[in-house]
Amino acid sequence: KAMEPVPGQRISNTMNPVYLALSRLRRRRFDDCTNICTEQLEKNPKDMQVWWIKCKALTNKNWIDDTDIEDEGVAELLMDDNTTSQLPRPGTSLNRPLTHSNASGFPNQGVRPVTQSGRPLTGFARPGTGGRPTSGVTLESAMQGSRPGTSRPLTSSGRYVRLGTASIMSEAGGPFINLEKLDLKKYVERPALAKVLCDYALYVEHNPRKAVELCAHATQRADFKEWWWKARLGKSYYQLGMLADAERQFRSSIKDQNMVITNLELAKIFVRRDQPNAALEVYQTASDVFPGDISLILGIARIHDALNNAAQGVQMYKKVLHFDASCIEAIACLAAYQFYCDQPELALRYYRRLLHMGVNTTELWNNIGLCCYFAGQYDMCLTCLERALALANDDNMADVWYNVGQIAIGIGDQGLAYQAAKIAVSIDNTHAESFSNLGVFDLKKGNIEQARSNFITAQQLAPHHFEPCFNHALLAFKLGEFQESFELVNKTLQIYPHHTDSLDLLKQLKNKFTML
Numbered sequence: 001k002a003m004e005p006v007p008g009q010r011i012s013n014t015m016n017p018v019y020l021a022l023s024r025l026r027r028r029r030f031d032d033c034t035n036i037c038t039e040q041l042e043k044n045p046k047d048m049q050v051w052w053i054k055c056k057a058l059t060n061k062n063w064i065d066d067t068d069i070e071d072e073g074v075a076e077l078l079m080d081d082n083t084t085s086q087l088p089r090p091g092t093s094l095n096r097p098l099t100h101s102n103a104s105g106f107p108n109q110g111v112r113p114v115t116q117s118g119r120p121l122t123g124f125a126r127p128g129t130g131g132r133p134t135s136g137v138t139l140e141s142a143m144q145g146s147r148p149g150t151s152r153p154l155t156s157s158g159r160y161v162r163l164g165t166a167s168i169m170s171e172a173g174g175p176f177i178n179l180e181k182l183d184l185k186k187y188v189e190r191p192a193l194a195k196v197l198c199d200y201a202l203y204v205e206h207n208p209r210k211a212v213e214l215c216a217h218a219t220q221r222a223d224f225k226e227w228w229w230k231a232r233l234g235k236s237y238y239q240l241g242m243l244a245d246a247e248r249q250f251r252s253s254i255k256d257q258n259m260v261i262t263n264l265e266l267a268k269i270f271v272r273r274d275q276p277n278a279a280l281e282v283y284q285t286a287s288d289v290f291p292g293d294i295s296l297i298l299g300i301a302r303i304h305d306a307l308n309n310a311a312q313g314v315q316m317y318k319k320v321l322h323f324d325a326s327c328i329e330a331i332a333c334l335a336a337y338q339f340y341c342d343q344p345e346l347a348l349r350y351y352r353r354l355l356h357m358g359v360n361t362t363e364l365w366n367n368i369g370l371c372c373y374f375a376g377q378y379d380m381c382l383t384c385l386e387r388a389l390a391l392a393n394d395d396n397m398a399d400v401w402y403n404v405g406q407i408a409i410g411i412g413d414q415g416l417a418y419q420a421a422k423i424a425v426s427i428d429n430t431h432a433e434s435f436s437n438l439g440v441f442d443l444k445k446g447n448i449e450q451a452r453s454n455f456i457t458a459q460q461l462a463p464h465h466f467e468p469c470f471n472h473a474l475l476a477f478k479l480g481e482f483q484e485s486f487e488l489v490n491k492t493l494q495i496y497p498h499h500t501d502s503l504d505l506l507k508q509l510k511n512k513f514t515m516l
Contacts, residue, residue: 021053030061052196058176059199066235067264067295094276094306124329124336176200179210188217198232208239227257234265243269260286260293267299276303294320294327301333310337326357335367344374362392366400373407381407398428405437414441432462439471451475466496473505482512 017036024033037054040047179201187194194214201211215233222229234249250266253259263286270279280303287296301316314337320330335350348371354364369384385407388400405420418441424434439454452475458468473488486509492502 018050018053021050021057025053025057025060028060030057033057034061048190048193052193054176055196055200059196059203062204063199064203067261067268092277094271094274124332175205177205179205179207184210184214185217188214188221191218194218195228198229202232202235202239206239208236211236212240224252225256227253227259227262230256231259231262231265234262238265238269243273258286258289260290260295264295264299271303276307279303292323294324297323298327298329301330305333313337328354328357328359339367339371339374344371347371348375360391362388362396362400365391366396366403369407370403373410378411394427398424398431398434401427402431402434402437405434414444417441430461432458432465432468435461436465436468436471439468443471443475448475448479464495466492466499466502469495470499470502470505473502477505477509482509485509486513 017040021033021036034054034057037050040050177200187197198211198214201207215229215236219229230249230253234246237246237249247269250262253262263282267279267282280300283296283299297316297320301313304313317330317334320327331350331354335347339347351364351368351371365384365388369381372384373381385400385404392400401420401424405417408417408420421434421437424431435454435458439451442451442454455468455472469488469492473485473492476485489502489506492499
C-alpha cells in the first residue's frame with residue numbers, strides 16, 4: 001500500500017530515493033542526483049542500479065563537446081610523427097592557406113586580417129583555428145599561442161588531466177571509482193555498466209588508457225560487431241595521439257553503423273593530420289547520408305574557410321541557415337564576410353539578427369559599431385562602442401579601444417586616436433596593432449627613436465602582421481638606412497607578397513643600390 005504524504009511534508013521524503021535520483025538525472029540536476037546516490041550507496045555499496053545512476057550523473061556533469069578540433073600542445077608540435085610535405089600543392093594544406101588557387105575575389109591581407117598561420121579571421125571564435133607555426137617548428141614558436149602574449153599547453157591532453165583532477169577533488173572522500181583496482185573483464189559481462197564506466201573514464205577521470213583496455217575487452221566479447229565500442233576505442237586512441245589506430249576504429253564503426261558523431265570524429269583526425277581534402281570527403285559522404293545535419297555542413301564550411309576558399313564557405317553557411325535559421329556561427333561568419341567585402345550594411349543586418357536572438361557580448365557591439373561607422377551612420381558607432389566598453393573585460397577591452405582609435409583617425413581626431421592606442425596598450429601590453437599605431441603617431445610628432453621602438457615591439461609581438469614591418473622599412477628608408485630597409489621590406493613581402501607599397505619601396509631601394 002502506497003504511503004500517503006503527511007500534510008506539510010516534502011514529497012521527496014516520501015518518494016522512492018532511487019526513482020527520485022533518476023528523476024533528478026533526467027532533469028539534469030546532477031548535484032542533487034549525486035547526493036541522493038551517495039546516501040544510498042553508503043547504506044548498500046553493492047546496489048548496481050544506484051551506482052549506474054551516480055556514474056551517469058557524474059559523466060553528464062563533466063561532459064564536454066569534443067567533436068571540435070582542439071589546439072595542439074607543445075609536445076604534439078615538437079614530437080609529431082606525422083610527416084607532411086613542406087611544399088604542398090595549392091589548396092591541400094591548412095598550414096599554407098594563402099597558396100589556394102581559387103582564392104580570387106577574396107579580400108586580401110590588406111583588407112582582412114589573418115592569424116599567425118595565415119588563415120583569414122572568421123567571424124566566430126572556435127577551438128583549433130590558431131594552427132601550427134608555418135615557418136618551421138621551433139621551441140620558441142611552439143610555445144607561442146594563437147594570440148600575442150598567450151602560450152600553448154604542454155600537451156593537448158594536459159587540459160583533460162587538469163579537468164579530471166578538479167572533478168575528483170570536488171568530490172568528498174576522493175574519486176567515486178578507482179579505475180586502477182577494477183577488474184574490467186567482470187564489467188564487460190554487463191554491457192550497461194561497462195558503457196557508463198567507459199564514459200566515466202573518458203569524461204570524468206580522463207584516463208584514456210583504461211578506456212582503451214575496457215573497450216578492447218568489450219569489442220572482443222561482442223565479436224567485433226558493436227559500433228559503439230569501436231567509436232569509443234577510436235576516441236581513446238585519439239586522446240592518446242594514436243591517430244592511425246583511431247582512424248581504423250572509426251572507419252570500422254562507420255561500416256557497422258553510420259553515425260554523425262563518428263564521422264565528425266573521423267574528420268577531426270584528418271584535420272589534425274593537415275589533410276583537409278580527406279576531411280572534406282568524409283564530411284561530404286556523411287552529408288549525403290544525413291542530409292540537413294548542420295554539424296556536417298558547418299564542418300565543410302570551416303574547412304573551406306581555413307583553405308581561404310571563401311566563395312564555397314559562404315555557400316555552406318547559407319545552406320546551414322536554410323536548415324537552422326538561428327545558427328550563431330553561420331550568421332557571424334556571413335556578417336564578417338560581408339563586412340570585409342565592403343558591404344557593411346549587409347553585415348549590420350546579420351549582426352542585428354544576432355541581437356534579436358539575445359546575443360549580448362562585447363564583440364557583437366564592437367562589430368555593430370564598426371559596421372555603423374563604415375556604413376556612414378556616425379551617430380550610432382560611438383554609442384555602440386560605448387556599450388561594448390561597458391560589457392568588456394581585460395581580455396577584449398584593448399580591441400575595443402583600438403577600434404575607437406581607428407574611428408577617431410577616420411574623423412580626424414588625432415588626439416583621441418593617440419589616447420585610445422595608449423589605453424589599449426595599458427590594458428594589454430601585447431596588443432601589437434596598438435603599438436604599430438603608436439609608432440605612426442610618434443613618427444608624426446618627430447619622436448623617431450620612440451617610433452622605431454614601437455615598430456620593433458609590434459614586429460616581435462605579431463610577426464605575421466605586415467604593417468609594422470613596412471612602417472619600419474619606410475622609416476629606415478627615410479633615414480638613409482637602405483640595407484635595413486631592404487631586409488625589412490623583403491620580410492614584409494614574405495608575409496604579404498602582393499603589398500603594392502612594399503613593391504614600390506623595393507623598386508626604389510633597387511634603384512638606390514644600382515646608383516651606388
